[in-house]
Amino acid sequence: MTAPHGASCYFCLEENADEGGKSLVRDCSCRGNNAGFAHLSCIIKYAEQKSKRATTKMDLPAFSRSWRECPNCKQPYQNQISLDLSSAFVSFAEANYNPGKCIIGSQLTNDKVNLMDALRERAISLLNHAVLHEPSGVEVECKMIIGKILSMVDQMKKDLDMNRWMLMPKHTYEYRFYVLVCGKYEADGYHYLGKILYRTGKDDEYKKYFQKARIIYNITGLNAQSQDIDNYIALTKREQDPNQSDGINLCEFTRKNYELVKESFGLTAAVVIHSGVEHAIELKKAYRRIEASRLLTNLAADSRRVLGPEHHITKKVDQQLQDCNERLVCVQGTLFQAMRYENDGAMCVVKGPIKVPRQIDGEREFHYTCDLIHPVRGCPVICHGKLGEVGELQEHGQFEVHFEDASQKPASAKPENLRIAFELPDQG
Ligand SMILES: [Zn+2]
Numbered sequence: 001m002t003a004p005h006g007a008s009c010y011f012c013l014e015e016n017a018d019e020g021g022k023s024l025v026r027d028c029s030c031r032g033n034n035a036g037f038a039h040l041s042c043i044i045k046y047a048e049q050k051s052k053r054a055t056t057k058m059d060l061p062a063f064s065r066s067w068r069e070c071p072n073c074k075q076p077y078q079n080q081i082s083l084d085l086s087s088a089f090v091s092f093a094e095a096n097y098n099p100g101k102c103i104i105g106s107q108l109t110n111d112k113v114n115l116m117d118a119l120r121e122r123a124i125s126l127l128n129h130a131v132l133h134e135p136s137g138v139e140v141e142c143k144m145i146i147g148k149i150l151s152m153v154d155q156m157k158k159d160l161d162m163n164r165w166m167l168m169p170k171h172t173y174e175y176r177f178y179v180l181v182c183g184k185y186e187a188d189g190y191h192y193l194g195k196i197l198y199r200t201g202k203d204d205e206y207k208k209y210f211q212k213a214r215i216i217y218n219i220t221g222l223n224a225q226s227q228d229i230d231n232y233i234a235l236t237k238r239e240q241d242p243n244q245s246d247g248i249n250l251c252e253f254t255r256k257n258y259e260l261v262k263e264s265f266g267l268t269a270a271v272v273i274h275s276g277v278e279h280a281i282e283l284k285k286a287y288r289r290i291e292a293s294r295l296l297t298n299l300a301a302d303s304r305r306v307l308g309p310e311h312h313i314t315k316k317v318d319q320q321l322q323d324c325n326e327r328l329v330c331v332q333g334t335l336f337q338a339m340r341y342e343n344d345g346a347m348c349v350v351k352g353p354i355k356v357p358r359q360i361d362g363e364r365e366f367h368y369t370c371d372l373i374h375p376v377r378g379c380p381v382i383c384h385g386k387l388g389e390v391g392e393l394q395e396h397g398q399f400e401v402h403f404e405d406a407s408q409k410p411a412s413a414k415p416e417n418l419r420i421a422f423e424l425p426d427q428g
């Protein structure tokens with residue numbers, strides 16, 4: 001975002017552009033008129049110092065941290081700043097890279113690991129960019145970067161004859177080095193490559209890479225990452241064929257994923273809003289429209305405030321929310337959208353019939369008595385004074401209703417005893 005008047009650089013305290021003429025930037029979770037703004041050049045200088053210190057202390061996690069997250073709010077940089085910093089990080093690590101032979105415990109080997117670390121950050125930044133911006137055009141670079149990491153790992157494995165280390169006791173330096181290099185760089189490399197190839201979607205090559213990553217994750221005990229791939233594969237299958245999901249509960253998966261990115265990125269980062277929408281879409285598919293609608297209402301407000309009304313993610317949220325707020329009903333076997341009640345609730349006004357794809361222009365409004373209105377599965381309704389959503393149709397034309405308050409047992413009701421909830425009441 002553009003810095004407001006009076007904002008100054010978090011590092012050099014200067015309000016004006018830096019020597020290269022570049023203005024202040026900010027794209028993390030810092031808020032307010034002055035917090036967290038900085039010159040990109042100052043962030044780079046700071047990160048270089050931190051990385052040098054991390055190298056002397058042999059502190060690998062600290063080597064990449066300042067290139068990835070804001071020292072003020074401790075949240076990852078986003079979008080263009082993330083791309084710019086990951087690129088500068090690679091340049092920095094390359095400048096310190098010496099392509100000599102690997103010897104365990106040597107400075108040279110550490111510099112190699114450092115470069116792999118920088119390349120990995122770059123790959124993640126590009127992958128995030130590819131997920132958030134379509135078309136992104138960064139896939140080619142991402143593949144190339146991952147290719148570099150994988151060939152470095154290969155060379156290192158040969159130089160150090162590493163494959164036998166996997167069988168060593170778990171507390172040994174060799175075993176831990178194996179887990180670091182093969183788990184964090186090799187398996188993650190295959191994992192990200194699979195995701196990028198899946199996005200470019202030409203053939204089934206991505207499966208091969210997922211499989212390779214999974215094998216290494218399983219050997220090195222990185223079960224969470226392996227689970228992430230399993231879920232990803234299930235998700236792809238489900239997208240290609242809705243009936244096949246290998247018994248994985250996708251709502252649960254997208255919920256966990258959403259919780260995870262919320263934890264690591266704060267509430268309002270683009271990637272968080274994006275995974276919130278993905279979760280809402282799964283909720284909707286599972287006929288949990290009330291939950292989806294409440295989530296999307298919050299996401300729409302966040303996205304509008306943080307990304308702006310014209311951002312493609314904001315538009316996606318709006319579209320999903322609008323879709324969620326439609327109340328679809330069946331009248332004598334034909335699909336309509338319920339609009340409102342009239343005549344003190346004796347009649348319901350519907351619009352349709354709905355064709356696929358929908359042609360609003362050709363639709364008209366009709367009035368029906370309430371006994372003819374059958375809300376479709378997932379439609380929010382009021383039943384016995386409580387908010388719920390319609391479940392499966394039961395015998396004798398009764399509808400199952402699941403209440404929002406999960407402590408209430410599902411009920412069974414005739415269509416004339418259900419009221420469509422056009423607006424969701426505030427959560428009690
Ligand atoms: Zn500065």
Ligand SMILES: [Zn+2]
Binds near residue numbers: 070071
């Ligand atoms: Zn910040």
